[in-house]
Amino acid sequence: MVTIADIAKMAGVAKSTVSRYLNGGSVSDETIRKIEKVVQETGYSPNKFAQSLKAKKTNIIGTIVPRLDSYATSQTLIGIDEQLRDLEYQLIISNTSQSLEREIENIYILAQQKVAGIILLATMVTKKHIKALHEIKVPILLVGQENEEFHSVIHNDYQAAHSLGEYVLSQRHTRIAYLGVAKEDIAVGVKRREGFMSAVADKVDTEVKYFETSFKSEDAIHKTLEIIEQYKPSIIVCATDNIALGALKAAYMSGLQVPEDLSITGFGGYEVTDLIHPSITTAKFFYKEAGNIAAKNMVKMVNKEEIDKVTFSKYEIIKRESVDKRFN
Amino acid sequence: MVTIADIAKMAGVAKSTVSRYLNGGSVSDETIRKIEKVVQETGYSPNKFAQSLKAKKTNIIGTIVPRLDSYATSQTLIGIDEQLRDLEYQLIISNTSQSLEREIENIYILAQQKVAGIILLATMVTKKHIKALHEIKVPILLVGQENEEFHSVIHNDYQAAHSLGEYVLSQRHTRIAYLGVAKEDIAVGVKRREGFMSAVADKVDTEVKYFETSFKSEDAIHKTLEIIEQYKPSIIVCATDNIALGALKAAYMSGLQVPEDLSITGFGGYEVTDLIHPSITTAKFFYKEAGNIAAKNMVKMVNKEEIDKVTFSKYEIIKRESVDKRFN
DNA sequence: AATTCATTCGGAACCGGTTCCATAAATAGT
DNA sequence: ACTATTTATGGAACCGGTTCCGAATGAATT
Incomplete structure (x- = not known):
């Protein structure tokens, strides 16, 4: 590997001059030309370690x-x-x-x-x-x-979830399942839940029940099967799109039509949510x-x-x- | 930041001795103890750049x-x-x-x-x-x-595609659309196509037609709509799972039931292919x-x-x- | 012509490690 | 007890850059 010292020798100048040339110090036009030529010919590029070591x-x-x-x-x-x-x-x-x-x-x-x-x-x-x-x-x-x-x-998990809650209400859903994740994850587990609840809680003739699963679609399928069996909601609001995908699968497995028999929403805006049928309503994050x-x-x-x-x-x-x- | 020289000074030995201690040279038990102590106390960790510069x-x-x-x-x-x-x-x-x-x-x-x-x-x-x-x-x-x-x-794109071809034949499909990608991509564009063709070509009573799209699901949707319209295959073999997802969407848009009216296969084994309904037959790669x-x-x-x-x-x-x- | 100042440049030190070499001390061999 | 080996250690050089300092040169100022 060619070093700054090699360049200096070949150009007939000192290392420091080459360094100055490279980093913009004062160098005469003639020296610039000499060094430039050598640098071109050799394809010199400074050693990152030496630079970082110093800097x-x-x-x-x-x-x-x-x-x-x-x-x-x-x-x-x-x-x-x-x-x-x-x-x-x-x-x-x-x-x-x-x-x-x-x-x-x-x-x-x-x-x-x-x-x-x-x-x-x-x-x-x-x-x-x-x-x-x-x-x-x-x-x-x-x-x-x-x-x-x-x-x-x-x-903006809280706001997004709140907006989604308002939308769900506007579609006249009155028996809502919220399928979230554990509260250790503040953003997904807590904020989304709180945001959603802030929109739908305490509405007359509206019942919301909270369920919990993991981030894995597999777990979401099983949980959703239970929810459908036991709670029979008109909509399941899922804390992520992956969970929504699992919920969708569970709906099919239960013989329910989406959205006719059961509505489903997600969070995230994953590309695939638009690619499948039915496409999934979701709070998209950028x-x-x-x-x-x-x-x-x-x-x-x-x-x-x-x-x-x-x-x-x-x-x-x-x-x-x-x-x-x-x-x- | 504490350096090897600091350690040496604090332990009352030379830099080289510390270096030897760190990299396993001959050092007496007593000096080991002295250096060890100082290293512990200071939480010393060697400078990567200096090491890489030398090495x-x-x-x-x-x-x-x-x-x-x-x-x-x-x-x-x-x-x-x-x-x-x-x-x-x-x-x-x-x-x-x-x-x-x-x-x-x-x-x-x-x-x-x-x-x-x-x-x-x-x-x-x-x-x-x-x-x-x-x-x-x-x-x-x-x-x-x-x-x-x-x-x-x-x-093993060729082999996988060949196997998939055999499977498709075993399901008695006789009007096959292969939806591939451009040949610049040797593995996906050429090998998969060749492997598949090697299994299905020249079979009696079997027609295979080649179509081409990009890697984007969006493009696959449009292409598939055309294929359905013009060629009416019983199966579309897609060169990737993403393309298969697009094809699936297009089938729905055309009012076709999958797999009753149209079968679809992919390549890849993306997780989502198992999560959606209908789940997609695919050549899974590890x-x-x-x-x-x-x-x-x-x-x-x-x-x-x-x-x-x-x-x-x-x-x-x-x-x-x-x-x-x-x-x- | 003498002084000042800016420009250009080389030399040397430095960044923080590793490694070679010489020397000193300890151990072994006879 | 004396030489031959090991083992332990310090000093110095080196890796490839950057930067500080001072000297040389030449132009500008008076």
């Missing part, structure tokens, strides 16, 4: 994701990647396969690699997280979950845009600019075939 | 992917990640958003970052690729596409396992061990609801 930092942003095989994750990553590229930063992705332990571990690993900042697609923020994130002296940005100690970009924002904010933080503690990304209620209007 | 290499494997939002990509990445972690290598993912240009660009960027090896989830291998991959002196492994110049892990293999092979290459030029990953024909047996 004590990199232009790499680390992003920690709980899983790779999720629509939300992919879209967010695409958004981050897109934007970081524009800002001339490099993205490195670190997958934790849903292990909180590994999440902590990866925080330290990234810090050790001297990334300029860390974006964490969080599912929950534990005390260990807080400790780790404070210990390393690296800018942190949470995506998807809010925490008072850190900056974050979050989806994950890619959220990724864009996250990347921009992160770079601002790296450059020590001020940013809002919390930035909300947009959402939209997409009305499709899986919800019917009732006239009873 | 002129890293333990990072770069993986270039055409897109993040695909089942095949995610699963493969999960497989690679899983395995590399076990082998104590670090994975960095580089997304090209389906731009071939960026693919080339990223090859150079990764090389510049001195990754130990590059895994390329290829869609097509152009001359520019070959040039770039030869220029950088880094071990290369292709996944998903075969090329005589490089090592690769590929899905992407995660392929990722595992790729990671293992890559590490072997890095260590200059011999590996097979081409490794095939497994497949399985999964028979589900979307294909009906004909009795006419």
Whole structure:
């Protein structure tokens, strides 16, 4: 590999002069020409390690994701990647396969690699997280979950769920099942539920019952079969599109027509919800845009600019075939 | 940040001794104790850049992917990640958003970052690729596409398609539409088609017609509508599950029942194909396992061990609801 | 002509590790 | 007891950059 010293020798100048040429110091036109020529010929490119060693930092942003095989994750990553590229930063992705332990571990690993900042697609923020994130002296940005100690970009789960609740009411559903997930996940488990409940609770002639499942469609199928059997709702509001997909499958398995016999809604706006039949009504989140924002904010933080503690990304209620209007 | 020199001073020994302690040279029990203590107290961890600068290499494997939002990509990445972690290598993912240009660009960027090896989830291998991959002196492994110049892990597209063809015949379909993609993609566009054709062509009383679309479900919907209108097949064999999803949607839009009026098959084994109704018959590829293999092979290459030029990953024909047996 | 100032450049130190080499001390061999 | 080996350690060089400092040159100012 050709080094700066080689270039210097070949051009008949000192290392420092070459470095100045590369980084824009004062160099005479003639020397510029000489060095330029040699650089061209050799295809020289500086050693990143030597640079980082001296500079004590990199232009790499680390992003920690709980899983790779999720629509939300992919879209967010695409958004981050897109934007970081524009800002001339490099993205490195670190997958934790849903292990909180590994999440902590990866925080330290990234810090050790001297990334300029860390974006964490969080599912929950534990005390260990807080400790780790404070210990390393690296800018942190949470995506998807809010925490008072850190900056974050979050989806407006509460508002979206509230809007969805209003829509469900407008379709005259009066026997509602809400199929959510555990409260450890504040955004999905708590905010969505609360937002939805804030819209539908205490309405006259309206009954809402809460059920709980996991993020797996498989579990959602079984739970939905139970719900249909025991509660016979006119609509099932699911906390994610994957759960909605499971609910839809369960409806078929029970011989129910969607939406005639049972309406179903989801959260997320996964592409597939529009591709299947019936297409699913859902609260769409703009994950890619959220990724864009996250990347921009992160770079601002790296450059020590001020940013809002919390930035909300947009959402939209997409009305499709899986919800019917009732006239009873 | 605490450096090896700090540790040395605090322990009252030389830098070289600390380095030897860390990397296993000969150090007396007493000095070990002294250094150990200081390392514990300070929480020292070596500077990666300084190490890499000296070693002129890293333990990072770069993986270039055409897109993040695909089942095949995610699963493969999960497989690679899983395995590399076990082998104590670090994975960095580089997304090209389906731009071939960026693919080339990223090859150079990764090389510049001195990754130990590059895994390329290829869609097509152009001359520019070959040039770039030869220029950088880094071990290369292709996944998903075969090329005589490089090592690769590929899905057995031809065989899988052949098996699927046999299955389709066994269900007595005699008017078959094959909906493929352009031949630039050797694996998906050519191998699958050839494999399928090898099973069904020249059968008496069997007609097969080839149609072409893109990887987008949206395009598949339109193409399928045409096919239904013009060709009226009893089955549409789609080159990917996404295309099959589009075909399914088009069937509904045309008022056809699947599988009663029209059967549909896909390729891939995406999770969602089992989750929807009707579930889709598909040639499932084991992407995660392929990722595992790729990671293992890559590490072997890095260590200059011999590996097979081409490794095939497994497949399985999964028979589900979307294909009906004909009795006419 | 003498002084000042800006421009250009080389030399050396530094970033934080690893490794080679020489030396000293400890152990073994006869 | 004396030489031959090991083992333990420190010093220095090196990896490939950046940056500080001071010297040389030449133009501008008086």
